[in-house]
Amino acid sequence: MTTPKRRLPVMADVAKEAGVSHQTVSRVLNDHPNVRPDTRARVEEAITRLGYRRNLVARALVTKRSRTLGVVSFDTTLYGPASTIYGIEQAARTAGYFISIVSLKSIDAGSVRDAIDYLAEQGVDGVVVVAPQRSAGRALENLPPGMPAVAVEGTHSADVSVVCIDQIEGARLATRHLLELGHETVWHVSGPADWLETEGRIEGWRAALEEAGRPVPEPLAGDWSPRAGYEAGKSLAAMDGVTAVFAGNDQMALGVLRALSEAGVRVPDQISVVGFDDIPESEFFSPPLTTVRQDFDVVGRHCIEVLLRQIDLGSATYERLVVPPGFVVRSSTSPAR
Amino acid sequence: MTTPKRRLPVMADVAKEAGVSHQTVSRVLNDHPNVRPDTRARVEEAITRLGYRRNLVARALVTKRSRTLGVVSFDTTLYGPASTIYGIEQAARTAGYFISIVSLKSIDAGSVRDAIDYLAEQGVDGVVVVAPQRSAGRALENLPPGMPAVAVEGTHSADVSVVCIDQIEGARLATRHLLELGHETVWHVSGPADWLETEGRIEGWRAALEEAGRPVPEPLAGDWSPRAGYEAGKSLAAMDGVTAVFAGNDQMALGVLRALSEAGVRVPDQISVVGFDDIPESEFFSPPLTTVRQDFDVVGRHCIEVLLRQIDLGSATYERLVVPPGFVVRSSTSPAR
DNA sequence: AGGGGCTATATGACCGAGCACATCTTGCGG
DNA sequence: CCGCAAGATGTGCTCGGTCATATAGCCCCT
Incomplete structure (x- = not known):
């Protein structure tokens, strides 16, 4: 009934209602120290009475x-980006920031x-780019001037901050685990070319193999699906001497498991399989999957920390934050017979 | 070198550069008809020369x-919300809208x-709420005044538009499929209480059972994980006479499969299992999962259509859009022995 | 009592666009 | 060659906040 007009109340309305100036209302809203307690109370009361919300635009x-x-x-x-974004969103909101998403196909x-241009036009204070392809990274090399940015799993070279999980170490963990179980060597089902994760995982896998002086088989190229x-699993089942497989991610590991099962190959008795990611499902695969754990949540949080630091300082200091991977052993791996 | 100041160019700068008024620049930007072609060209050239972007704020x-x-x-x-949001984002961007996300724990x-208040303060033109819990639905009953809204899987009663997948029909499809294979009845592993999807799936399952005059076992309560x-699968394996199970979603179906496999129960020979969602992984479960398919993508697109219609018309006409579910038969179901 | 240094509050300009309206062109019929 | 309507362009105000600055009120000290 106190709404003669349809228009939402603005600061001036609150000011009038509380008998102060709009500036004082602004002070109350922004927690300025120099406001007398009773004035503050009066303004706050007027705000709730009118149902006023400040116009952030x-x-x-x-x-x-x-x-x-x-x-x-x-x-x-995909699970990885979705989880990362979840972490980003939580951290951003806690810090009082909104998140505007563009999702590329x-x-x-x-x-x-x-x-990025699109977002810049909208006036975002910074961007985080979750596009871990080599080609996508290139787009970060000439950002709109003065735009703070952080990349997830970005290239090392570019002039941007990067937050990433140590892919090489993760792959090494997986490969070593299999080697320590007595397997002669380890086959690898890789992710799609151009992805930094693919490259990192191949690198770590190869390194572990070479460190142990083992033969390095040709990786089988996949696409995460x-x-x-x-x-890949069908090919592997048809090959001789395969006893251990490191799949580039858990979904591909699932496919490998399925193919092996169809081919009558028992996992882990005949072939051991390890994945990468630790998606919530992998604990319930048949058999439960041994896998490298990525903590996407902390990656998301770190992104926001780095980005906000960059925004607040205004300076162009580029950080590189590496999150260590975990490793969870379940039932898809066993000693070589 | 043409940047004496750090400040980004604004409309007035473009206007000066092109020798016109800011209003003409505005006209060019907004594709007004009444601008002479050569003027338009001059302005456009000035825009690119200065690298001007309009300030959407x-x-x-x-x-x-x-x-x-x-x-x-x-x-x-979760796969469902993530896919829905993906569809929303794509449709919104095509329509020239940004998406600001708040993700609740x-x-x-x-x-x-x-x-919603938080977003309203930011000045969003409308909201879509993907929170298919009964309690969440209640929050939609008194929205900020004049805020267009659409709910995904919302309650029927509220004064908001709703886009949803026909859960009841999906569950009925799943249950009938099992019944037609000759199973006496079908057990159900349900989602968490309070979720509308849980209720709908129970309702459809129960209806199909009752229509066929079959006994309705007590559902086993799950939480989507x-x-x-x-x-639930362990319980089921321990029970007598269980030959068919309808899991509330694919992830729970995976858990059921795992438990049955551990208990030495063969699927589908001894027990048939069907899921709900058709996540990308389910085709590669052991065995590949027969499941109800939800097209989250079109749900997302419909949300945007409905919402934009509401925004453009300004009127408060509430729609209810029901998307039919699909059904995909794979290898986790077979005729009762 | 007077003045210095605070605190508390008010005033007006300003951010960068769009909108309504005024004004100046242009084209065309009579 | 004039008049008039439509087309093209310019002027000034507005949106709803914040910022810089001015001003009023207060306490304390000499």
């Missing part, structure tokens, strides 16, 4: 800070550029 | 339209309210 216009962070990501449907440098793992 | 302030849509969702890590009406399915 107007605020952003003058402060030139939107308190919104952009996230550009490749296929947010194709991943050339051009579309990443476009996405269970289907690709399935195809 | 300022634009939003005066137009009172931010071209941003809010999404509040429960646990964006706990899901009471209060936190949904808070999230593979672990819950695993526990």
Whole structure:
């Protein structure tokens, strides 16, 4: 009944209601110290009475800070990006920032550029790019001027901060585990070319093999999908002497397991399999999957920390934050017979 | 070298550069018809020369339209919400809208309210709420005035538009499939209480059973997680006469499969299992899972369509859009022996 | 009592666009 | 060659906040 007009109340309305100036209302809203307690109370009461909310758009216009962070990501449907973004969102909101998401389907440098430009136009205070392809990384090399940015799993070279999980170490963990179980060597089903994760995992796997003086078989190329793992698994089942397989991620490991099971190969008795990611399902695969654990949540949180630091300092100091991977042993690996 | 100041170019700069007024620049930017071609060209050239981008924040302030849509969702890590949001994002971006996401960990009406308020403050033009719990639905019953909203899987009663997949029909499909294979009855591992999907799936399952005049066993309560399915599967394996199980989602089905396998029960020979969702992994479960297919992508797209319609019309006409589920038969079901 | 140094509050400009309206062109019919 | 309507462009205000600065009130000290 106290709404003669449809229009939402603005600061001036609150000011009038409380018998002060709009500036005082602003002070109350921004927790300025120099406001007498009773004035503050009066203003606060007026605010709730009118149901006033401050207009963040107007605020952003003058402060030139939107308190919104952009996230550009490749296929947010995948477990990794989805979890990372979840971590980002939680951390950002706690810090009082909004998250604006652009999710890409194709991943050339051009579309990443476009996405960043798009977000820049909207006035985001910074961007985190979750697009761990080599080509996507290139888009970060000439950002809009003055735009703070952090990349997840980015290249080492670019002029941006990077937060990543140690892929090489993860792959080494997986490979060593299999080697220590007595396997002569380890086959690898890799992710798609151009992905930094793919490269890192191949590198770590190869390194572990070479350190142990073992032969390095040709990796089987996949694309992260269970289907690709399935195809690779069929090839592996048909080959001689395969006793241990390191799949580039858990979904491909699932496909491998399926193919081996269809081929009548028992896991882990005849072939041991390890994955990468530790998705929630992998504990219940048949058999439960031994895998490298990635803590996407902390990656997300670190991204926000790094980004906010960059925004607040205004300076261009590029950090590189490496999160160590974990390793969880379940039932898909066993000693070589 | 043409940057005497750090400040980004604004409309006035472009205007000066092109020798016109800021209003003409605005016209060019907004594709107004009444601009002479050569003027337009001159302005466009000035824009690229200066690298001008329009400030959407300022634009939003005066137009009172931010071209941003809010999404509040429960646990964006789950496949369903993640896929829905993906669809939403794609559709929104094509329509020229940004997406601002708030992802909730706990899901009471209060936190949904808070999230919506938070987004309202930011000035979103509308919200889609992906929080299919009964309690979350209640938060939609008194939205900020004039805020267009659409709920995914929302309650029927509330004064909001709803886009949903026909859960009852999906469950019925699953149950009938098992009945038609000759199973006497079908056990059900349900989702967590309070979820609308849980209720719908129980309802459809029960209806199919009753229509066929079959006994309706007590459902086993789960929580969508593979672990819950695993526990339920252990119980099921210990029971007599169980030949068919309808799991509330694919992850729980995975847990059931695992438990049965551990108990030495062969699927589908001894027990048939069907899931719900059709996550990308389920085709490669052991055995490949027969399941109800939900097209989250089209749900997301429909959300945006409905929401934009509501925004453009400004009117409060509430729609209810029901997407039919699919059904995909794989190898986890077979005729009763 | 007077003045210095605070604190508390008010005033007006400003951020960068769009909108309404005014003004100046242009084209065309009579 | 004039008049008039439509087309093209410019002017000034507005959106709803914050910032810089001015001003009023207060306490304390000499």
